Amino acid sequence: MKNDLERATKFTHMGRPPAGLGTSVSHPVTRASTLLFDKAEDLYRNDVRGYGRHGAAVHDALADLFTELEGGIGTMLYSSGLAALTGPILSIVKPGDHILLTDSTYGPTRHFCVTFLKRMGVKTTFYDPHIGAGIDTLIQDNTVLILLESPGSLTFEVQDIPAIAKAAKAKNVTTLIDNTWSAGLTLSPLQMGIDISIHAATKYFGGHSDVMYGAAIFANTARFKRAQMAAKQLGNASSPDDAYQILRGFRTVLPRFRQQEATSLALAEWLMTRDEVHQVLHPAVSDHPDHDLWARDFTGGGCIFSVVLKPLSDADVLRFIDGLNLFGIGYSYGGFESLAIHCDPQLSRNCAEPLAGPLVRFACGLEAMIDLKSDIEQSLAQVF
Numbered sequence: 001m002k003n004d005l006e007r008a009t010k011f012t013h014m015g016r017p018p019a020g021l022g023t024s025v026s027h028p029v030t031r032a033s034t035l036l037f038d039k040a041e042d043l044y045r046n047d048v049r050g051y052g053r054h055g056a057a058v059h060d061a062l063a064d065l066f067t068e069l070e071g072g073i074g075t076m077l078y079s080s081g082l083a084a085l086t087g088p089i090l091s092i093v094k095p096g097d098h099i100l101l102t103d104s105t106y107g108p109t110r111h112f113c114v115t116f117l118k119r120m121g122v123k124t125t126f127y128d129p130h131i132g133a134g135i136d137t138l139i140q141d142n143t144v145l146i147l148l149e150s151p152g153s154l155t156f157e158v159q160d161i162p163a164i165a166k167a168a169k170a171k172n173v174t175t176l177i178d179n180t181w182s183a184g185l186t187l188s189p190l191q192m193g194i195d196i197s198i199h200a201a202t203k204y205f206g207g208h209s210d211v212m213y214g215a216a217i218f219a220n221t222a223r224f225k226r227a228q229m230a231a232k233q234l235g236n237a238s239s240p241d242d243a244y245q246i247l248r249g250f251r252t253v254l255p256r257f258r259q260q261e262a263t264s265l266a267l268a269e270w271l272m273t274r275d276e277v278h279q280v281l282h283p284a285v286s287d288h289p290d291h292d293l294w295a296r297d298f299t300g301g302g303c304i305f306s307v308v309l310k311p312l313s314d315a316d317v318l319r320f321i322d323g324l325n326l327f328g329i330g331y332s333y334g335g336f337e338s339l340a341i342h343c344d345p346q347l348s349r350n351c352a353e354p355l356a357g358p359l360v361r362f363a364c365g366l367e368a369m370i371d372l373k374s375d376i377e378q379s380l381a382q383v384f
């Protein structure tokens, strides 16, 4: 595919089977554990796919699209977003190593590091997401990995990605970013010096809240090969049906993302004007403390943000969420439908000050913004 085509064109035309009389526009789903060989001598060839765990044409097509999305050299596919984090991490660390993890990380990533990695003898230090070039002072002789997520889960702090990547490179430390929020459409971390960018493809690429998937895109061949080897050793595989669904989601991700991004920004800007709201945590909103950093590095927003409400009892926060009619109560985002959650019970921070009020996260779907706004308005009126 020509390099100078627009993303919308590439996402439409890449990863399709060669055209021929009566060919479907999409890859067939080949379900297989056993793959047959022509001759016994072929059993030990390295240049052919030998077994179902090694994937199918639909996986290759999907991996190529992710590589194109982020401008990487290769992509590993996983059965969930969390597996796309833990798989590459396990390909890097060994007992006695030290890693640095942003305090604003997705909760299950935190949990994996402080439980599983701790048991393996790998030590995790949490750092303030705003640390920037100061990360240099936290790098020890045994530091092998810096994990970033920008903006952060639940609280949406923006990190100085190029500064952290530069400090890491100077000391030969690998960097991995959870790039799920931007879908890789509004942030290109590999172009800023990051080594591995991962996506919970469950979100925007699935797009319909009915499939789990993950992808890790690599900037460097040696790290890619190590992750391939770890995946082989750990028995990583993902279903061709799921790969098909994510590839299908790729075809329409751009217009869906653009609408959800616009809805989330419009709602966030409106919520800023409301007396019931103490603070809106959306970096694309102009008075967000990290707005300038966001504007420097991102070309757009995501579909999810939080608000800190004016102080309310726990019971009233729950009443506010229960009072919403168009927002489902559920984890996740990037699907066609809007969601809301109360974040305080799962908020875990080592480096941050407590928030001034209860934290509520909104994930915007494809509904009309005006209806979502009226829904929030009527529920706020019930509790304030």
Ligand SMILES: Cc1ncc(COP(=O)(O)O)c(C=O)c1O
Pocket (backbone or CB within 6 Å): 080, 081, 082, 083, 106, 153, 178, 180, 181, 199, 200, 201, 202, 212, 213, 214, 331, 332
């Ligand atoms: C930022 C982020 N990273 C990773 C994940 C994990 O993805 P999955 O649910 O596909 O395992 C999630 C899921 O909510 C997420 O929000």
